[in-house]
Amino acid sequence: MTATRTVVLAGATSDAGLATATALIAAGARVIATGRAADRLTPLRDAGAxxxxxxxxxxxxxxxxxxRLGTVDAVIPLVGGWRGGGGLAGQSDEDFDALLPALQAVRATSRAFDAPLRASDAGRFAIVSSTVVTRPLAGGANYAAMKAASEAWTRAVAQGYAKAARDAGAELRAASAVFRAEGALQPDALARAVVALWDRDAAELNDTVIALS
Structure with a gap:
């Protein structure tokens, strides 16, 4: 990646958030990590975010x-979590409501940072999804539905970037992509993938799915 990029990790208080922040800082990025509780942000602040x-x-x-931030080169919403089991009958409204914040974070961050990311010379928006969207199971229907909705929204973001560039007669500079994890998310795999977002130009990266391995 190009050093001095400004990257927002939204909802970054998980192990994956810390690993990603650490990798980005090591690569020379300025990292802004958000969370709802000051004490949970301490490890990120200690890492240099x-x-x-x-x-x-x-x-x-x-x-x-x-x-407040002005120039931003990437936004990665990291709000997540898993609820499931019990077959279709076990897909409770309570579990659905507990999973909903992940989709809400994708919507809120992409909308709020739309203009700054399109203004960057290499804006990047990416979400973390799962291979469950390709083969949903009854016991994980709530989770799969939320991930599928998040992917659909992220693809719409990609189309928006492409349309804005086309309408302006400009080169596409912003890209929206999906990271898909198989099984449990591996923090180091996500960290590597985020750092590598600038290894491909926007036209090649936009509206793609990247397998985390």
Whole structure:
């Protein structure tokens, strides 16, 4: 990746968030890590990230953060979690509601940072999904549905980037992509993939699925 990129990791208080922040900082990026609790942001701050108390699922809070930051080169929403089991009968409303913030974070961050990412010379938006979207199971229907919706939204973001560039008669500079994990998310695999987002130009990267391995 090109050094000095500004990267927002939204909802970054997981192990994957810390691993990704650490890898980006080692590559020379400026990392802004968000979370809802100050104490959970401490490891990220100790790793060298700028930390911001902000709710990644809130369009209002993400818009305020975007206004404060100005130039941004990448946004990666990392709100996640898994609920499942019990077959189709076990797909409770409570589990669905618990999974919903992941989709809400994808929507809020992509909308709030749309203009800054399109203004960057190499803007990147990427989400973490799962191979369950290719073969949904009854016991994970809530989870698969949420991941599929997140992927659909991210593809719409990609189309928006392409259309904006085409309408302006400009080269495509922003790209939206999906990371797909098979099984449990491996933090180091995600970290490597995020750092490599700038290894491909936007036209090649936009609207692609990247397998995490």
């Amino acid at each position: 700028q930390t911001e108390i902000a709710d990644a699922t809130s369009f209002v809070e993400m818009t305020a953060l975007a206004a």
